[in-house]
Each structure stands twice: as structure tokens, then as C-alpha cells.
Amino acid sequence: MNQYAFFLGCTIPARSRNYEMSARAVAKRLGLEIVDIADFGCCGFPMKATNQAAAGLLAARNLALAEAAGMEICTLCSACTSMLTEEAHRLSHDPGHLAEANRQLAGIGRSCSGTARVRHFARVLVEDVGLDRIRESITVDLKGLPVAIHYGCHYLKPSEIYPGWDDPEAPKSIERILEAIGARPLAYAGERDCCGGAVLVADEETALGMAKGKLDHVKAAGAKTLCVVCPFCSVMYDDNQKSIENRFETRYQIPVLFLPQIMGLAMGVDRKELGLNMNVVKTKQLTGEILGQDE
Numbered sequence: 331m332n333q334y335a336f337f338l339g340c341t342i343p344a345r346s347r348n349y350e351m352s353a354r355a356v357a358k359r360l361g362l363e364i365v366d367i368a369d370f371g372c373c374g375f376p377m378k379a380t381n382q383a384a385a386g387l388l389a390a391r392n393l394a395l396a397e398a399a400g401m402e403i404c405t406l407c408s409a410c411t412s413m414l415t416e417e418a419h420r421l422s423h424d425p426g427h428l429a430e431a432n433r434q435l436a437g438i439g440r441s442c443s444g445t446a447r448v449r450h451f452a453r454v455l456v457e458d459v460g461l462d463r464i465r466e467s468i469t470v471d472l473k474g475l476p477v478a479i480h481y482g483c484h485y486l487k488p489s490e491i492y493p494g495w496d497d498p499e500a501p502k503s504i505e506r507i508l509e510a511i512g513a514r515p516l517a518y519a520g521e522r523d524c525c526g527g528a529v530l531v532a533d534e535e536t537a538l539g540m541a542k543g544k545l546d547h548v549k550a551a552g553a554k555t556l557c558v559v560c561p562f563c564s565v566m567y568d569d570n571q572k573s574i575e576n577r578f579e580t581r582y583q584i585p586v587l588f589l590p591q592i593m594g595l596a597m598g599v600d601r602k603e604l605g606l607n608m609n610v611v612k613t614k615q616l617t618g619e620i621l622g623q624d625e
Contacts, residue, residue, distance in 0.1 A: 334404035334454065335396045336364040337414070339561075340372050342406055345569070346561035348605025349406055352590035353451055355599050359467055360459050364404060367395050375413040389417035390431040391438070393446035402447040404454050408484035408560035412491075414448040419491040421446070450485060452559055452589060453495060456503050461510040469598040472512035477592065478553035479504050479515055480544065482563045483524050504559065504589060511596040518551035520544055525566040541566040542574045545582050555585045555616055557592060564588065568610045585613045 342350050357364050374388030392414060396403045405411040421428045421444035432441045449457070455464065486498040496503040499522075505515040526540030545567065548556050558564050568586035575581050586609065594604040595617070606613050 332458070333363045333365050333401050335367050335370075335399055335401040337367075337370055337373070337392065337403045337405045337407075337410060337448075339405070339407040339410040340376075341561040341565070346564055346588075348591065348608040349561055349564070349588045351603065351605040352588055352594050352599075353406055355603050356590040356593050356597065357451075359594075359597050359599070360455070360463065362404075362454065362459065365399070365401060367399060369395055373407075373410040373413040374417070375409045378413065385413065386417050386420070386427075387431065387434055389414050390421065390435060390442055391440060393418055393421065393448075394435055394440040394442040397442050397446050398440070402449065404449060404451055406451050406559075406561070408450065408482050409562065411448060411450045412484035412487070415491045416488070418444070418446045418448055450559065452485075452504055452507065455507060461506060464507065464510045464593070468511055468596045470596050472592075472596050474512065474514040475592075476516050476552055476554050477508055477513045477557050478518055478548040478551055478555070479508070479521070479557045480525065480559075480563055480567070481522065482558070482560045483528070485559055504557065507589065508557065508592065511593055513592060513596075516551045516553050518553070519547040521547075525563040527562040527566045530566070537566070538570060538574050538577060541570060542578055542580070545571065545574065545584060546580075548584060549582055553584065554619075555587050555592070555613075557587055557589055559589050571611050583611060583615075585609060585611045585616045587613070587616075 338350060370392055372388055373392060374385035377385040403414060421431060421442060428444050435441055481501050486492060486496055486501055489498040508515050520543060523544055524540060526537035530537040556567055564586055571582055591604045591606060
């Protein structure tokens, strides 16, 4: 199986180590060889709204590093996936942009050919590992664990940069993975809604209100957990869940798990190896009642 340059971005090392830990654990058990590139930097996404050229150059630098290593990039953060893939798409389709990027990259002794490929970890699981192999890795019966999936905004959009992948308006990729490991994905109102993270800095009230709306629907659907594939979506639903409860005088206590955390539980991976002790909303009841495991 191919090697993948593992791109963590900025948020995961700072706030979502449990995502990284669980992804590494799942990758190891599925035989995926993920490689750390020491010089990887910010994907550029935080600068995109104010300086698109600078943001693109930051992304191009990371793509150049992956090209030099002879590997495609495997991402965990959906915003990083979107930013890097957009730049890779532009470099491969716009010769003028490629020439300008290389002119500036030459200043740090780098260059890119426009051949870099970027895929989210979930996509690698579906396309390279395959659902059959994932099924074969399962050692724990999830007993049809009812899971609400939050795809988020950047996992599949803008759709033109993800040809041949999932349907951005009716995605099924994460659902297929969860079904393969014995969970039961639930349909619920507002499935495609944004987590609110994009406006958190500018308007906290609106951001938390958006997250509340999603949690209301997830609770009404009877989900035991909310599955996410982006660190900032987890920040909104997990890190900020208590704040939402206090602000709006409500109560959820809905564990928010990253996709590889749920997969790892089905594979019999130790809780601490999956970073479940780092989740803000405690998972003791989830593992106790559904999986028969202790905190």
C-alpha cells in the first residue's frame, strides 16, 4: 500500500490530539503507512479571506514538500483538505498560476509541478483500504450504535475540486464506513447545516446558536453520539457543548467522536490510544452501555 504524507494542520496538534491519535491507531491496524513531513506548515486557510495570494502560496509550499517526498497528502481537517485541494487544482489547471507559484517558491529553494494529490483520511479509507477490509478488521460488536453524522462544509465543497468522489448534496461515504463497522447512521433534520465555527470569532451568539440547532436535531433523532471528521466542527459540538447548554438553558451530554475514534472502538483499540479520555463530553456512558467498556 502507498505511503501518505500525513498533514495535521494547525488546529489538530493544538486542540484535537485525540483525532490524530485515533487516526494513527486505525491507520496502523489497516496497514496504511502515514509519514510525517517535518516542514509542513499552515495550509493557508486562515488567510484566505484577507489575502488569497498568500494563502495559496502557503498551500503551494506544502504541496511542493509532498511532491519532493513522492507522496500524496492525507489530511484530517476538512478545511485543510479544501484549501490544499483547491490550490492543487489551480496549479494543475492554470499554467500561469503554476509559473508564478514556482517563481515565489524558488526563493526558498522549492518548486512544484502541479501533480500533487490531496485526499481526506475518510476518502483514503473508502478508496484505498475498501469497506471489505474495514469489515474484516472489526473485533467488537457495536450493536447498531445509533450515530448522527456531521459532514460539515469543507469535506465535499467546493465540489468541482473533488471529481469522482461523494455527492456533496447527499453524501454517503462516512455512512458507508460506519455501516461497515456495525454502527447505524441516523437521518435527522438539518444534516447538511454548518457547525457555526466559521463565524465564532465574529459573532459567538450566532455561532453557538447554529451549533445548538444541530445538537437539538441530533438529540431528537435519538443518536448516542455525533460523528465528525473536522477538528473545528468538534470544537463547536464537543468543546462548546457545555457553553451552549449554559447559554440556552438546555442539556445534551451527547459525546462527539471523530470517525477514527468510533472505528477504533470497533477494532478493539484501547480507549487511551484513541484519546477518548481527551474528549470534553465524557464517553463513559457510551462505552459502558453500548460497548460494555469502562472509562
